[in-house]
Amino acid sequence: MTSDQTIAIVRPVPDSIGSCELTHMDRAPIDLATARRQHEDYSRALANLGCEVITLPPLHAYPDSVFVEDPAIVLDELAILGRSGAESRRGEVDSVAEALTAFRNCRPIESPGCIDGGDVLQIGRRIFVGISSRTNEAARSQLRAMAEPLGYEVIAVPLVECLHLKTAASAISEEAILCNPEWVDPAAFTGTDTIEIDPAEPFSGNVVRVKSTLLADSAWAGTNQRLVKSGFDVVEIHLGELSKAEGSVTCSSIVFSRQPLSHHASAHPGQGSTGRS
Numbered sequence: 001m002t003s004d005q006t007i008a009i010v011r012p013v014p015d016s017i018g019s020c021e022l023t024h025m026d027r028a029p030i031d032l033a034t035a036r037r038q039h040e041d042y043s044r045a046l047a048n049l050g051c052e053v054i055t056l057p058p059l060h061a062y063p064d065s066v067f068v069e070d071p072a073i074v075l076d077e078l079a080i081l082g083r084s085g086a087e088s089r090r091g092e093v094d095s096v097a098e099a100l101t102a103f104r105n106c107r108p109i110e111s112p113g114c115i116d117g118g119d120v121l122q123i124g125r126r127i128f129v130g131i132s133s134r135t136n137e138a139a140r141s142q143l144r145a146m147a148e149p150l151g152y153e154v155i156a157v158p159l160v161e162c163l164h165l166k167t168a169a170s171a172i173s174e175e176a177i178l179c180n181p182e183w184v185d186p187a188a189f190t191g192t193d194t195i196e197i198d199p200a201e202p203f204s205g206n207v208v209r210v211k212s213t214l215l216a217d218s219a220w221a222g223t224n225q226r227l228v229k230s231g232f233d234v235v236e237i238h239l240g241e242l243s244k245a246e247g248s249v250t251c252s253s254i255v256f257s258r259q260p261l262s263h264h265a266s267a268h269p270g271q272g273s274t275g276r277s
Contacts, residue, residue, distance in 0.1 A: 005258040006210055008051035009068055009099055010043050012036065013242070016063040020245040021086050023133055023163050028244045035241035039066065042215075042252055045237045049210040051255065056099055062092050066242065067251040070116040070134075071096040072106075073143070074256040075127075077150050079104035080143060085114035085134035096254070103258060107146055113139030118164030118251050123171050123192060127154045130165025130184070157188045166250045170207050172214055172232060178223070180205040195230055198222030206248040207234075208255060215249055 013035045020030075047053045059065035064086070071093040073080040079100040081093050097106050109115050119130035120143075127147055129140045137156070144154040160183050162168045168183035176193035179186050180202055186194040197204045197220075204220030207227075216224050218236035227234050239249060 006049075006051045007054060007103065007254075007256055007258050008043075008046040008210075009054045009056060009096070009254040010039070010046070010252065011056040011066055011068040012058040013039050013066045014058050014060045014063060016060055017066065017242075017245055018063070020063040021088060022246060024161060025244070025246055030241050030244050038237070038239050038241055039252065042237050042239060042249070045215055045235055046208075046210065046253060046255070049213055049215065049235065051210060052258070054099060056095055059092060059095070062089065064089050064245065065092050067118070067245075067247050068092075068096060069251040069254050070118050072100060072254060073115070073117050073120045073127075074100065074104060074254055075122070075147065075150070075152070076257065076259060077104075078146070079106045080146060081106055081108040082115045082117055083109045083111065083113055083139065084116050085132070085136065086116075089116075100254075103256070109139050109142050112136070113142045115139035115143065116164060117254070118166050121157075121165050121169060121171060121177075123177065123189070124174055125152050127152050128157045128165060128189065129154060130157050130159045130168075132159050132162075132164060134164065155188070157184060159184055163246050164251070166206055167203065167246075167248065168205050170205060170250055171209055172207060172227065173209070178205050178207055178227065195226060198226060203243070203248065206250050208249045208253065210255060217243070217249055219243070 071082045114136045116134040119135040121128040162183040169177050169179040172178050179194050180197045201220045201223050204223035208215040213233045218238045
């Protein structure tokens, strides 16, 4: 494997997904077999885009565990282990940390900090953190203390009636975002180009970037067409059953560049720790 290989960590849909946490949506029946087929299609699409897909064991005791992005934030230099504002999700972290230790030194967010990976959007050396029901200012402060010595700027972003920052906005290049301006103010991303979603598709601001390709849900045809017309390469899959659990394409994987562990900064005390608060 080369050092520029893209890794995608995923986790299968648990038997218990029908009992998932819901914040902004009403509960609807989830067809487990269909959800699993859709997730398999998603994992296959990541592999077809050149990712090395690592599938973690299922966690049937954790209904939201398929949304594997939330327990960690992966930077080039280290991985930051989350502590969700949803207490029912905190047991998901350990197996994610175990997988990440092969690629990064890991450091945890400590109580009273709470953060989900879905609230963290990195564009170049800027890290935008959505302050939400799952992520608080105490966690942003801890993240800033870890990331700013490595040359990152950590910026708080207010949200309006959406679960996570990446429900409303996601990176589509190193200079641009896709954004729902009703849920997050594009002005928060100063100096960044913005493509606004089709207003008829409020949940469509969520895509996964794999190098120069965007993986998007086929349900959002209007927004996907806007991306194509703007010159982006879009690959479509469908996660309709997972969307009933407030899930989407970004939260169903952790995508990052493989780099030898020896290349990461090691001069920061505690980076090797994977302890939880």
